[in-house]
Amino acid sequence: MQKEIIIAGFGGQGVLFGGQVLAYAAMDNGLDVTWIPSYGPEMRGGTANCTVVIADHEIGSPLVKNPPLAIALNLPSFDKYEETLAPGGTLIVNQSMVDRAPKRTDIHVIMVPCNEIAEEIGDRKLLNMVAVGALLTALPEIKVEDVEKALEGHLPARHKHLLPKNYEALKRGFEQAQREWDKVPAEFSEQ
Amino acid sequence: MTTENLVYERPEAFTEMPTHYCPGCTHGVAHRLVAEVLDEMGIVDKTIGVAPVGCAVFAYNYFATDFVEAPHGRAPAMATGVKRVLPDRVVFTYQGDGDLASIGMGEIVHAAARGENITVIFINNANYGMTGGQMAPTTLPGMKTSSSQSGRDVETQGYPIKVSEMLSTLEGVGYCVRRSLHDPKNIRLAKKAIRAAFETQVRGLGFSMVELLSTCPTNWGITPVNSLKFVEEHMVPAYPLGDYKVSDAVKQIKI
Amino acid sequence: MPRELWKGNEAIAESAVRAGLGAYFGYPITPQTEILEYLSRRMPELGRAFVQAESELGAINMVYGAACTGARVMSSSSSPGVSLMMEGLSYIAGTEIPAVLVNVMRGGPGLGNIAPAQSDYNQAVRGGGHGDYPRIVLAPASVQEAIDLMALSFDLAEKYRMIAMMILDGSVGQMMEPAEMPALQEPHRREFDWATNGAMNRERRILSSIYLDPHDEEKTNLRLLKNWKNVQANEVRYKEYFLDDAKYVIVGFGTAGRVALSAVREARALGIKVGLLRPITVSPFPYEALDQLTGQVEAFLVTEMNMGQMLDDVLLTVRGRVPVEFYGRPGGVVPFHDEILDEIHRLASGPLAVSTDPRDSWLARMYSNLKVTAQ
Numbered sequence: 001m002q003k004e005i006i007i008a009g010f011g012g013q014g015v016l017f018g019g020q021v022l023a024y025a026a027m028d029n030g031l032d033v034t035w036i037p038s039y040g041p042e043m044r045g046g047t048a049n050c051t052v053v054i055a056d057h058e059i060g061s062p063l064v065k066n067p068p069l070a071i072a073l074n075l076p077s078f079d080k081y082e083e084t085l086a087p088g089g090t091l092i093v094n095q096s097m098v099d100r101a102p103k104r105t106d107i108h109v110i111m112v113p114c115n116e117i118a119e120e121i122g123d124r125k126l127l128n129m130v131a132v133g134a135l136l137t138a139l140p141e142i143k144v145e146d147v148e149k150a151l152e153g154h155l156p157a158r159h160k161h162l163l164p165k166n167y168e169a170l171k172r173g174f175e176q177a178q179r180e181w182d183k184v185p186a187e188f189s190e191q
Numbered sequence: 192m193t194t195e196n197l198v199y200e201r202p203e204a205f206t207e208m209p210t211h212y213c214p215g216c217t218h219g220v221a222h223r224l225v226a227e228v229l230d231e232m233g234i235v236d237k238t239i240g241v242a243p244v245g246c247a248v249f250a251y252n253y254f255a256t257d258f259v260e261a262p263h264g265r266a267p268a269m270a271t272g273v274k275r276v277l278p279d280r281v282v283f284t285y286q287g288d289g290d291l292a293s294i295g296m297g298e299i300v301h302a303a304a305r306g307e308n309i310t311v312i313f314i315n316n317a318n319y320g321m322t323g324g325q326m327a328p329t330t331l332p333g334m335k336t337s338s339s340q341s342g343r344d345v346e347t348q349g350y351p352i353k354v355s356e357m358l359s360t361l362e363g364v365g366y367c368v369r370r371s372l373h374d375p376k377n378i379r380l381a382k383k384a385i386r387a388a389f390e391t392q393v394r395g396l397g398f399s400m401v402e403l404l405s406t407c408p409t410n411w412g413i414t415p416v417n418s419l420k421f422v423e424e425h426m427v428p429a430y431p432l433g434d435y436k437v438s439d440a441v442k443q444i445k446i
Numbered sequence: 447m448p449r450e451l452w453k454g455n456e457a458i459a460e461s462a463v464r465a466g467l468g469a470y471f472g473y474p475i476t477p478q479t480e481i482l483e484y485l486s487r488r489m490p491e492l493g494r495a496f497v498q499a500e501s502e503l504g505a506i507n508m509v510y511g512a513a514c515t516g517a518r519v520m521s522s523s524s525s526p527g528v529s530l531m532m533e534g535l536s537y538i539a540g541t542e543i544p545a546v547l548v549n550v551m552r553g554g555p556g557l558g559n560i561a562p563a564q565s566d567y568n569q570a571v572r573g574g575g576h577g578d579y580p581r582i583v584l585a586p587a588s589v590q591e592a593i594d595l596m597a598l599s600f601d602l603a604e605k606y607r608m609i610a611m612m613i614l615d616g617s618v619g620q621m622m623e624p625a626e627m628p629a630l631q632e633p634h635r636r637e638f639d640w641a642t643n644g645a646m647n648r649e650r651r652i653l654s655s656i657y658l659d660p661h662d663e664e665k666t667n668l669r670l671l672k673n674w675k676n677v678q679a680n681e682v683r684y685k686e687y688f689l690d691d692a693k694y695v696i697v698g699f700g701t702a703g704r705v706a707l708s709a710v711r712e713a714r715a716l717g718i719k720v721g722l723l724r725p726i727t728v729s730p731f732p733y734e735a736l737d738q739l740t741g742q743v744e745a746f747l748v749t750e751m752n753m754g755q756m757l758d759d760v761l762l763t764v765r766g767r768v769p770v771e772f773y774g775r776p777g778g779v780v781p782f783h784d785e786i787l788d789e790i791h792r793l794a795s796g797p798l799a800v801s802t803d804p805r806d807s808w809l810a811r812m813y814s815n816l817k818v819t820a821q
Contacts, residue, residue, distance in 0.1 A: 020451070020622065023451055023622060024451055027449060027451055027624040032623075032624070033451075033623065033624060034621055034622070034623050035451070035621065035622040035623070036617060036620060036621040036622070037620055058707070059623075059704070059708075060704050060705060060706070060707030060708030060709070060710075060711065060783060061704060061705040061707075061708040061709075061782065061783045062617065062621055062701075062704070063617075063705075063780055063782060064782070064783075065782040065784055066784075154451070235645070236644060236645050236646045236647075237644040237646065238644065239514075239515075239642055239643070239644060241511070242654075248656065251652045251654065252652075255645070255650055256644075256645060256650055257642035257643065257644055257645050257650050257651050257652070258642065258650070258651075258652045258653075258654075259510075259511065259514045259541075259642055259652070259653045259654065260541075260652070260653065260654035260655065260656055261507065261510075261511075262507060262510075262533055262534065262537050265503065265504075265507035265510075265534070268499065268503070268504040268505075268507035268508045268510075268511065269507050269508065269510050269511030269514075270511060271471075271497060271504075271508045271511060272469065272471065272507065272508035272509060272510060272511025272512035272513070272514070272515075272519070273511040273512060273514060273515055273642075274511075275469055275495035275497060275508070275512065276468055276469050276495055276512045276515045276517040276519070277515050277643055277644070280643065280644045297500050297501055297503070297504065298500065298503070298504055298507070300500075301499070301500035301504060305497070
């Protein structure tokens, strides 16, 4: 088993941490995992992305050209990863930040209004956790509870009071994505 | 022989090796002053010297202490490495003006700025001795050297760097003075300064440096006696002797 | 120790601390600055020496000075900074003292960029500083390997009194992976019989790289080589993947090696008998292992993130007995495994010729793939 995930968005949207949470959860599940950020000048204000690879064997390349899974938190990321996603793959899109419908029909595009959901929970910064929750609907190797445990185990102590809202964000994202999957015709949702 | 008759004794901080310096060169005097201070302070066995690239490259042959040999200009960085690992040892560099004030300017300025607890003996003889008397950062305006053959032209070759004045502006410096080796009185003053510099270090009072105006009869092309006169008449006016920085804590030292 | 998620650069720093690092001297440069930042916090916390130097020249000469005392000491930098350190490395080599340097390589030449590259292989393995001196060069491909090789670097440097360098591309430095740390060791200053730490109750010592008499310098050079022969005989390390029945073998170190592993797995799934030899010590290079494979395989493919530097070591070993092909991505580009898979298909579909310089055909393919024209 090997799964590759790219998470992309603006700097400040919690792209890197979203990937790290997945990496922790995978590690705690006894899997091998790599997390690698894009780094450099593009980190300052522009788009940021990270690639997470999860496998049950020694991971080769930590980067991937055509990922089967991706999260696009803004429009430039939607444009980029809609194009490069592997056929049959799943793209979680932050609906709050895009103004167009998907073009490709050979991938699953799951629209989730991450900003609005995060604001409803009371902290807009949680939009990354909403998106991660949504992604888990397409990543059976990691369950919502695994990510909750990872947050509890690896979040710095000073942030521990934020755990309940993080859990809620994950759950709301997962549920919202589930509802979107339910709209997909059954013969097309086979993964 | 009674002690009254004893006029010369080799300091314990010296090895038996005769030096390679030219007749009339004041490196030998400077070496001896350092060795006497190490003897008097009883620190020969806890001192590590850092030799430069330049005429004093073989300094390690003459001192009976542990010694390391630095790349050109890098002695203050090497001394920093030694001292940071062994803060209870005494670490000194012995550097010429090409080594310290040209290629090694970055290293000396930052060692001083960090207030490294090291002692620097800086020999200013206004030229590159080892490579045959080329113009140094300290060469006087109009002074002839093998690479400023009609005399240093400040229009194209710039002005001398006054290292003691410059370093004395840095907070990390505890003790920074200029002395000369051109006559017995000044040699005595130079020794007192070297002692004060090492005392600064052993008390942990910051960076210490003694700049010593020195002769280079061979490359200057004049006799040893005239070289001493040259220092007195030309170098001292250009490089005034004095205490450029003595921190309040260093002033309290009673020797 | 449990597995924790470590970022490569920070893992390297902590591993060095745990191996008993006594002093660190460095200068900021991307993509290795996290090593400096981490140690600026960690070393003082443990009462150990840390200095942010005025330049890489300053840093390497502080390393030189501290190494003379027998302490475990290191610096880290990235390509342009390592170029500045070459003077110091040559002196350290000439003085025959142990020191450790990490180069988190980036795209070059010149200022280049800060993206991952492997273009300092030749500088690390063959040259760099002036004079004739060998050095140990280790090339980790993962965070765990970087941790393990960091500790090994100190052991090897001290055992053979020489420089041990660890070269990794920026992606290993920036990557996070689960890894296990060794236990924390105190900074141990072993009583080396050469260390200049003050002549208390012993003869005084001098450490220098100067041998004014050419015959003495010649003897020193020969001693360095003799020492190196011991390193070559005892310290070669590499990792093998799917080599038992391999008809084709990829040779790649560091990230280029692990990217190739993904391609090898996919090719195997398609029934192509391909394996991977990933050198861990690129100096000493695993000549013997490669030589044995030469009798078994139909062709080699060398993959690097440069224009073919380790390639020369492979060519030296294979000596025209079977074809050697090359695929590189220089300038800070990390290859995707798909590209290497394409190369494997090319190998498997043959025919291949023994070429004196496989860079020629690679260069032609690059120009045609990138749709650029030679100027």
